[in-house]
Amino acid sequence: MAAKGTPTTAEETWALRRPERRLLLSALMIALLGYLMLLGARPKDGFAVQLADWAPLLVFAAAFGAVHGAFVIARFRGDQLVLPTTALLSAFGLLAQVRMGLFGETEPDWMELVLLPVALAALVLVALAGRAGRYAMARRATWFWAGLSLLILGVLLVTGQRFRGAVYAVGFITPTELLKLTLVLFTAGFIDQHLKALSRWRSLLPPLRRLWPLLLVWGLVTALLLMQRDLGLVLILGVALLVMLVAGTGQPGYAIYGLALAAGAGAALISLFSHGQRRLAVWLDPFADPTGAGWQVLQGLSGMFAGGLWGEGFSEARPRYAPIAESDFIYSVLAEELGYVGSLLLIAVFAVLFIRLLTLAARARTPFGLMVTIGITSVLAVQTLLNLGGVTKALPLTGITLPMISHGGSSLVTVFASLGLVLAISDGEPVKPRAKATAVKKTKTSSSKAPAGGKRRAPSSRAKAGTGRKA
Amino acid sequence: MDLLNALFSSAPWGPVRIGLHLTFGIVLLYWLWLAYQLRQAVHLRHLKRPRAWLLPAAGLVVLAFIAILAYQATWQLGGTARPRFVAFMQSHDRRQFNPAHWIQRGRILDRHGRVLAESRNRDGAAERVYPYGPVFAHAVGYADPRFGLSGIEATANLALNGSMLDSLDDWGELGRQVLTQSKRPRGQDRVTTFDASLQRFAVDALSAAPGGGSGAVLLLRPADGAVLVMASVPSFDPNRLQADLFNARDPATPLLNRATQGQYPPGSTFKVVMAAQALERGFSGRLDCPANGYTTSRHYPPIRDHEYYSAQDAGGSWAGHGPLDLATALAKSSNVFFAQLGVLGGHSALAAIGERLLFNRSIAFAGGASKALSFQTGRLPSIPKRDRYGLAQASIGQGRVTATPAHLALIAAAIANDGLAMRPRLLRDAEPQALAQLMSSETARRLRVMLRRAVRDGTGRGIDTDGLEIAGKTGTAENPHGASHSWFVGFAPASSPSLAFAVLVEHGGYGSAVAAPLARDLLVKAAEQGLL
Structure with a gap:
């Protein structure tokens, strides 16, 4: 191994980043194997395999290869496990989405093809721009992030279109995805600036006099999100807020107050929103209305049952039975075709990613870096758990996508930019x-x-x- | 590309694909192992030491994932244990390869191994067949993807679907099916306590009975509660279920299991309950039973004995029974005696014996954890304190008191079994289980003697058969819907009973003329099989 702390030449970095390369290549190998299986099923859908059918895989390989190359050339010394894990999860996403025909049935859909390179470009840009401690600049822009968050919500409220119970901006872009980054940045910045005051509790009361700007922004955001009935996002962001407060200040009291507040608010919301009540009822008894409200989750579960332990592989004609399978229910497609074993391995990869992200948070050099990393981690982890829980009926459906696997441009760019930020933080601080x-x-x-x-x-x-x- | 296309449509692609699938999983495992191996190499020395909360936080995430995976397994691997899920898949899942379409449900057999229900393959899907058709429609029930489950098909569903894991072998079999992704999951057979030939005989006899051919028969073994016959007529054919059957308000109510759910006025069969009450109270002595009957107030018509009406119909007159003791009154089924007896005992004594004999309940058959198969006991509403005439009426099984055939059979079985009622069971492997001590063994012994006398010299003497030693009580229950219901409840042989029964023929007329001969014929048939 070369110098582990500071690689000075590209050659050194090349040697230093060998583990990342090995894992990336293995992930590519997995993608290739799955892709061959996929193409093998194409004739059953009535299409012969063409050269153009390889385009998504090639773009995938080239994009991740380029990221690795960029890191080597820039002598990046940040974490090496996040990128390959992301690549592997994206490989699952690629397989599932090609399987669902999202890249075009006969000709490749260019819009879909450029999505991954664009998102990875965002990852590289953020990672390189923010390394060597420069990410701390984001800390000074606290109120910019708050303003941006509210602006996104305000604009969306005015111009948004309603579809399947949620609000989308023009062209089915979901700008609320961006909140998962901007609000984390605002919260981390705010807590960091008032860290001492916020850590000092008087007996059992939190320092409300310092806390109120944070509560105000969060209250506004929550209210605006609720107007758009995005209960799932409120939940994800709320958990991230509590985790950041507790991890940043070391005061478990925030979690206790927060959970009590959340329980009360949750009960009130459920009784106010018929939408939420319906989902709760379906969760408790999907068989009450099997061909209506329970249809989606039951079809997903039927697919899993049909897949059994080993799965059928990508062998038969494409599964089309669960509605909107390509976004919320992508996990059920994977569990059906790769079996319980496949979904177990997929979840293991998710676990590797989250444990790594937690490690990076736990080892961050600054409180701000810690809070940003743990904020992003908890957003991704809660989103993953809510999606998996919803699809397997362990939890009520929240209509949330599975990070890196579900189809969705805004989500992909946000997730990759967030991971870029985590990578930048893992690069450490500049030499003083x-x-x-x-x-x-x-x-x-x-x-x-x-x-x-x-x-x-x-x-x-x-x-x-x-x-x-x-x- | 042509080469690839040729490969994909060639015969060896099948095994190659399976190989790819396998390699896919192995390389994934290798990736995870590699990530673990490289944890030292990717160690970030320029960062701080991890904070203390890392381990608990990571543990929490892993735990959450494990919980979700465990729950997922209950659907993905153990889905057959969820009956409604299996039914949903059978009717709404278009995946040809879904094993739910292929589940070979276990067979349901009678005590001699005759098939009451089995699964056959037709047109690429499993189909449930009931060789006895309507004969066992209520008892065995049906398993249909559209209409769900009923009867034993419902209570034994887990075992029939192969998800009843009560031995190591069962776990092994499930494991084998999950591992090999068996396309023909096989359930376990279930042996019932029913006797198909007796059941068919009972159903035929009920159908041919006067009064429209509807009614119920329950025949069980007092010693262990095994139900040999549970017949209800009219019935339906579980091989040909139609939506109208469930929607239409058919006045004949073929879906109703009359044996377990049908509430009928018990008529004179209720005198057995009153006799038990009197014996438990220590009643002895005689009550005067004049021809002009008994009433609690001159505003109400007197309750008279049937001999009075017979004599009146014949244009003659009848002198009355005079003073009667309990045994004679029961044998002669004297309304006047029991109306007086009930009023003498009072409201609380009636309520007490109702409670003791398990009125106003729903009782599950033994062996099924599920409540899907249970029977109702009779209804004995509390009678207002000032309503003494209502008390007199209830004491002869009229008025607001009702009973189900299963309940009266249970009471007869308890009398036959020294007062101890065994919980009725339908599956051979269900453990015999005591339900309740309905009366003292001394009361039961004296009732056995009295009920034997009722057949030998009383209202049931028409059916007394050499060698069978039948004991029982007839009933002719007046009701507002038409001719009286015909009852016969009892056991045989009286000295050491091995079978107890209740027979009800709706609107059949006199109990001694319709229900009692039916019961006798059934017992003769049972004796031929060596059951008596």
């Missing part, structure tokens, strides 16, 4: 001249020529790293 001066015990590797610079934490780690090839 003072810190450099105290770390006198120079080793051969610690060349002062390092342009991006990088502060290493302990001399001991540097000593271990000093056996690198630069010697």
